[in-house]
Amino acid sequence: MKANKSGSEQKQKSESIGRRGFLALGSALAGSAMMGGKAAAADSYPPKDPDWSLMLGPGVVDRPYGQPSQFVKGVIRRNVPWLTATQESSVSFTPLQDQPGIITANGLFFERYHGGRATVDPAQHRLMIHGMLERPLLLTMDDIRRFPSVSRIHFIECPANGGMEWRAAQLNSLQFTHGMVSCAEWTGVKLSTLLDEVGLKKDAKWALVEGADAAHMDRSLPIEKCLDDVLVVYGQNGEALRPEQGFPLRLIVPGWQGNVNIKWLRRIQIGDQPWFTREETSKYTELMKDGTVRGFTWLIYAKSVITFPCPEKPLKGAGIYEIRGFAWSGKGKVTHVDVSTDGGVNWERAKLQDPVLPKALTRFTHEWRWDGKPTLLQSRCVDETGFVQPTISELRAVRGVNGIYNNNAIQTWQVKPDGSVYDVQLA
Amino acid sequence: MKANKSGSEQKQKSESIGRRGFLALGSALAGSAMMGGKAAAADSYPPKDPDWSLMLGPGVVDRPYGQPSQFVKGVIRRNVPWLTATQESSVSFTPLQDQPGIITANGLFFERYHGGRATVDPAQHRLMIHGMLERPLLLTMDDIRRFPSVSRIHFIECPANGGMEWRAAQLNSLQFTHGMVSCAEWTGVKLSTLLDEVGLKKDAKWALVEGADAAHMDRSLPIEKCLDDVLVVYGQNGEALRPEQGFPLRLIVPGWQGNVNIKWLRRIQIGDQPWFTREETSKYTELMKDGTVRGFTWLIYAKSVITFPCPEKPLKGAGIYEIRGFAWSGKGKVTHVDVSTDGGVNWERAKLQDPVLPKALTRFTHEWRWDGKPTLLQSRCVDETGFVQPTISELRAVRGVNGIYNNNAIQTWQVKPDGSVYDVQLA
Numbered sequence: 001m002k003a004n005k006s007g008s009e010q011k012q013k014s015e016s017i018g019r020r021g022f023l024a025l026g027s028a029l030a031g032s033a034m035m036g037g038k039a040a041a042a043d044s045y046p047p048k049d050p051d052w053s054l055m056l057g058p059g060v061v062d063r064p065y066g067q068p069s070q071f072v073k074g075v076i077r078r079n080v081p082w083l084t085a086t087q088e089s090s091v092s093f094t095p096l097q098d099q100p101g102i103i104t105a106n107g108l109f110f111e112r113y114h115g116g117r118a119t120v121d122p123a124q125h126r127l128m129i130h131g132m133l134e135r136p137l138l139l140t141m142d143d144i145r146r147f148p149s150v151s152r153i154h155f156i157e158c159p160a161n162g163g164m165e166w167r168a169a170q171l172n173s174l175q176f177t178h179g180m181v182s183c184a185e186w187t188g189v190k191l192s193t194l195l196d197e198v199g200l201k202k203d204a205k206w207a208l209v210e211g212a213d214a215a216h217m218d219r220s221l222p223i224e225k226c227l228d229d230v231l232v233v234y235g236q237n238g239e240a241l242r243p244e245q246g247f248p249l250r251l252i253v254p255g256w257q258g259n260v261n262i263k264w265l266r267r268i269q270i271g272d273q274p275w276f277t278r279e280e281t282s283k284y285t286e287l288m289k290d291g292t293v294r295g296f297t298w299l300i301y302a303k304s305v306i307t308f309p310c311p312e313k314p315l316k317g318a319g320i321y322e323i324r325g326f327a328w329s330g331k332g333k334v335t336h337v338d339v340s341t342d343g344g345v346n347w348e349r350a351k352l353q354d355p356v357l358p359k360a361l362t363r364f365t366h367e368w369r370w371d372g373k374p375t376l377l378q379s380r381c382v383d384e385t386g387f388v389q390p391t392i393s394e395l396r397a398v399r400g401v402n403g404i405y406n407n408n409a410i411q412t413w414q415v416k417p418d419g420s421v422y423d424v425q426l427a
Numbered sequence: 428m429k430a431n432k433s434g435s436e437q438k439q440k441s442e443s444i445g446r447r448g449f450l451a452l453g454s455a456l457a458g459s460a461m462m463g464g465k466a467a468a469a470d471s472y473p474p475k476d477p478d479w480s481l482m483l484g485p486g487v488v489d490r491p492y493g494q495p496s497q498f499v500k501g502v503i504r505r506n507v508p509w510l511t512a513t514q515e516s517s518v519s520f521t522p523l524q525d526q527p528g529i530i531t532a533n534g535l536f537f538e539r540y541h542g543g544r545a546t547v548d549p550a551q552h553r554l555m556i557h558g559m560l561e562r563p564l565l566l567t568m569d570d571i572r573r574f575p576s577v578s579r580i581h582f583i584e585c586p587a588n589g590g591m592e593w594r595a596a597q598l599n600s601l602q603f604t605h606g607m608v609s610c611a612e613w614t615g616v617k618l619s620t621l622l623d624e625v626g627l628k629k630d631a632k633w634a635l636v637e638g639a640d641a642a643h644m645d646r647s648l649p650i651e652k653c654l655d656d657v658l659v660v661y662g663q664n665g666e667a668l669r670p671e672q673g674f675p676l677r678l679i680v681p682g683w684q685g686n687v688n689i690k691w692l693r694r695i696q697i698g699d700q701p702w703f704t705r706e707e708t709s710k711y712t713e714l715m716k717d718g719t720v721r722g723f724t725w726l727i728y729a730k731s732v733i734t735f736p737c738p739e740k741p742l743k744g745a746g747i748y749e750i751r752g753f754a755w756s757g758k759g760k761v762t763h764v765d766v767s768t769d770g771g772v773n774w775e776r777a778k779l780q781d782p783v784l785p786k787a788l789t790r791f792t793h794e795w796r797w798d799g800k801p802t803l804l805q806s807r808c809v810d811e812t813g814f815v816q817p818t819i820s821e822l823r824a825v826r827g828v829n830g831i832y833n834n835n836a837i838q839t840w841q842v843k844p845d846g847s848v849y850d851v852q853l854a
């Protein structure tokens with residue numbers, strides 16, 4: 001252990017926002033102060049105990065599976081009723097404004113269904129691997145759990161995350177602009193381990209991956225990605241996959257758009273060309289300015305967003321704040337995040353919080369003294385390949401305005417003098 | 428992307444357990460095979476869809492906060508009714524045998540109460556910091572959230588974890604031998620940041636930390652630890668702290684025994700000597716062979732356990748298996764884990780799974796060909812300080828047999844020819 005430091009020595013090592021900044025916070029204990037909701041003489045500690053400090057609470061037997069506090073009921077997934085024709089082929093958004101770290105709580109992980117949430121009996125479920133390979137297989141869940149396992153922390157993002165922003169259909173909400181991204185620790189088998197077991201034939205170039213849901217959601221994946229870092233997972237943040245995430249088995253395609261991370265995975269077919277399924281032709285493609293269509297745009301490029309302050313979490317008067325947010329890139333690790341508090345004129349380097357993992361949400365923080373005047377906040381992610389998150393203008397110049405998918409533009413939050421925060425787009 | 432590899436090239440890079448080992452798994456697709464629970468001609472894929480693959484599932488509106496699958500209801504916390512006099516001062520054990528990665532699901536995190544689970548209104552809750560300091564403070568939850576924040580993944584272990592093993596009161600269950608350890612991503616404020624704000628006086632040497640529960644659970648902590656890595660946290664795995672874990676505010680004392688990680692934290696008093704509270708005198712001390720008592724034994728030493736196979740997860744016949752488990756150390760990172768499949772005669776180095784983080788659960792795996800004969804499985808953790816996890820005999824030689832706490836001995840699982848697994852102690 002380090003030697004105890006005197007007060008003056010500690011002052012020298014204090015963070016920049018330390019004693020200068022936060023002295024305005026909290027109530028000094030001179031005179032009376034609030035303790036337990038009622039005024040109490042704080043210099044005669046302890047004051048009268050509040051009720052909740054005197055009641056013996058429930059013991060260990062009433063909640064074999066725990067639940068959040070009754071006081072945080074508002075922290076839930078939300079959907080936008082008009083966004084899709086049906087609720088069975090729709091999306092719910094995670095409350096990113098209330099996510100404290102890089103792990104998304106299993107109960108709050110965003111949902112995207114193409115045929116509703118399938119209910120699959122794991123004892124009956126099978127994974128079939130067939131096509132251009134030496135030894136087609138039909139695997140039970142017990143079989144799959146026998147294979148060598150890995151655990152990885154990765155984000156999943158729907159490419160439609162931010163889609164409403166392309167045309168400025170703004171709901172003034174972080175949850176709705178960026179809530180189709182979540183992050184978890186996944187456990188399962190490398191797809192390369194399974195493909196090694198079945199023995200790919202020489203011309204094997206593509207895999208069709210298919211779900212057991214009513215939509216039989218399917219996508220084509222190049223075999224190089226399958227042999228790289230794709231996982232077939234059954235575990236999520238300390239327990240079995242949640243039904244919303246494809247219980248009992250899903251694909252994790254690290255860094256690639258959500259819809260290829262097939263849920264309720266039941267079939268992998270190996271072939272020598274892509275299948276051009278409905279979900280990679282009529283959907284998940286992008287109409288460009290010149291009338292051509294971009295397809296197979298799997299990769300999630302460098303992206304970031306400020307989660308505090310945001311429309312749901314306004315500021316409370318001038319003073320020092322910690323700006324907080326998440327950054328992520330489908331190409332690997334986040335190298336750094338810059339923050340602008342003047343609409344992109346000046347940029348300062350934010351702190352990254354450990355752990356910084358490839359293709360995972362990465363938390364950043366940045367100390368900021370707000371003078372109470374109106375301003376514009378932005379964050380900009382740079383990943384280990386040197387890719388720099390673009391502005392919405394840069395993105396529109398390349399992609400036009402027909403897009404729904406793959407909006408990784410820098411987000412601008414407008415701060416008004418009363419501390420309220422608005423979703424705006426700079427020209 | 429890497430170039431596509433032909434089947435023969437892949438074979439060369441296969442893992443040791445690959446094509447040789449797992450060919451026994453799964454059903455080859457020649458002839459008929461099981462798909463969807465009933466026999467189906469697998470060469471005419473797809474076979475008849477099972478019911479669950481044809482039904483449109485619920486949409487995105489029915490579960491704003493999700494729940495585990497109806498098929499995993501047995502994965503729950505469990506308690507031992509006879510272990511404690513009341514259920515309000517007791518413990519529940521996490522189902523470690525079903526934890527796939529290093530993160531423990533919030534709903535399954537082990538519980539330890541001294542006065543039951545407190546129900547605390549965050550709007551009414553206050554943290555008081557007073558004593559030998561320049562500027563005592565009373566902080567609201569909003570105040571605390573304003574301070575610079577950090578996120579860390581750390582385990583918490585009750586020092587009584589494994590306590591029943593000291594006297595061989597064996598329940599033949601991994602959940603009950605090792606289920607008082609869990610691991611989460613915590614978000615909050617460094618205690619050093621708060622102490623820097625209040626300004627410690629020169630003679631400040633100890634902190635009393637106290638909870639708002641009915642037990643007013645309190646412990647003394649040396650100021651060096653408080654200024655090192657202790658956190659005051661409000662976030663847990665993507666959401667607010669769970670009530671079981673001290674909502675809205677708890678202390679995280681990385682690598683130190685669970686009971687000092689005060690839940691429902693309401694008060695920190697700074698002084699120049701320890702308080703010798705009830706929970707550090709009559710409890711959480713160890714009676715040694717010579718009649719003296721060890722106190723203030725905070726540190727969790729290097730420890731590990733095999734989670735597969737285990738009593739709850741037996742083997743299914745001879746063949747190749749992946750042995751899986753967790754290792755942890757309160758002194759820092761796990762450097763390596765050795766596994767013995769012959770009762771400690773020979774040891775082999777296990778693989779560690781990323782991420783390997785200080786004072787966090789670390790997952791290890793080890794491939795093993797079981798010949799179907801009876802044997803003894805063990806794992807042994809070594810941490811970055813060089814500390815080697817001891818045998819139970821080594822531990823008894825030093826500590827005697829009066830102990831309840833701090834049993835970090837190597838665990839032995841006896842495997843019988845039918846694949847069943849038993850908790851045994853070697854002489």
